[in-house]
Amino acid sequence: MNIILMGLPGAGKGTQAEKIVEDFEIVHISTGDMFRQAMADKTKVGLDAKSYIDKGELVPDEVTESIVEERLGKDDVQNSGYMLDGFPRTIDQANALQTIAKNVNKPIGGVIYIDVKPEVLVERLSGRYICKNCGATYHKVYNPTKVEGTCDVCGGHEFYQREDDKPETVKNRLKVNIEMNTPLIDFYDKLNLLHKINGEQEIDDVYKEVKKVLQSL
Numbered sequence: 001m002n003i004i005l006m007g008l009p010g011a012g013k014g015t016q017a018e019k020i021v022e023d024f025e026i027v028h029i030s031t032g033d034m035f036r037q038a039m040a041d042k043t044k045v046g047l048d049a050k051s052y053i054d055k056g057e058l059v060p061d062e063v064t065e066s067i068v069e070e071r072l073g074k075d076d077v078q079n080s081g082y083m084l085d086g087f088p089r090t091i092d093q094a095n096a097l098q099t100i101a102k103n104v105n106k107p108i109g110g111v112i113y114i115d116v117k118p119e120v121l122v123e124r125l126s127g128r129y130i131c132k133n134c135g136a137t138y139h140k141v142y143n144p145t146k147v148e149g150t151c152d153v154c155g156g157h158e159f160y161q162r163e164d165d166k167p168e169t170v171k172n173r174l175k176v177n178i179e180m181n182t183p184l185i186d187f188y189d190k191l192n193l194l195h196k197i198n199g200e201q202e203i204d205d206v207y208k209e210v211k212k213v214l215q216s217l
């Protein structure tokens with residue numbers, strides 16, 4: 001199975017991806033996670049990406065497309081298929097993906113669009129916190145850890161907030177992504193690949209709908 005998870009920043013792509021990998025054998029590929037890893041490792045890609053990410057801008061298409069191309073060429077993707085999270089975000093990237101998917105012989109089977117109104121997203125992003133040890137994502141109000149201060153997944157006790165979840169950056173991230181959103185939705189709608197899901201429900205209810213779609217692919 002090869003799928004794309006789409007949605008504005010904070011719509012719940014990462015949260016749903018964590019659930020999907022528990023039920024389906026699929027490789028989770030988040031361009032945002034790849035950039036954050038590259039920034040932590042201080043690689044050239046990471047240093048270049050940082051100047052855009054810190055401002056809430058998109059990293060240039062050529063850079064993003066080339067890391068995705070390299071990742072989709074790996075053996076684990078050949079064996080299990082891919083779940084792209086946060087890519088594509090521009091029409092240029094969507095066109096590039098058509099070519100990459102063809103070259104690696106892994107055509108896109110479906111696109112899940114998690115639909116959430118922009119007004120809801122600021123609160124989601126400002127309340128997000130992440131386990132330092134395993135990367136599990138939580139929310140102060142909507143999805144806290146079961147035991148306060150302890151990660152449900154790994155038992156870790158240290159958490160952090162993402163740099164780009166600061167209010168000023170969030171505003172620009174939303175603006176930039178909203179502009180790109182409609183043309184991308186149309187792109188996949190025309191290819192008959194789009195599945196829109198109401199993302200303004202409880203996390204488990206969103207997942208029920210996501211799972212139903214995935215089982216139908």
Ligand code: AP5
Pocket residue numbers: 007008009010011012013014015016030031032033035052053056057058059060064085086087088089093124125127128129137138139140142143164173199200201202203206
């Ligand atoms: P990236 O890391 O992809 O960030 P994003 O798209 O802004 O998405 P997020 O990770 O912020 O949100 P999400 O949808 O995963 O939400 P989550 O599940 O955490 O990208 C970061 C940056 O990298 C970009 O700004 C850009 O600069 C660069 N970049 C990445 N890809 C690129 C590309 N293709 N091209 C160019 N540049 C690129 O949920 C959010 C919060 O809400 C959590 O706290 C969660 O617990 C909570 N929550 C989730 N679901 C629900 C629910 N149903 N109800 C209530 N709360 C919920």
Ligand code: ZN
Pocket residue numbers: 131132133134135136151152153154155156
């Ligand atoms: Zn953890």
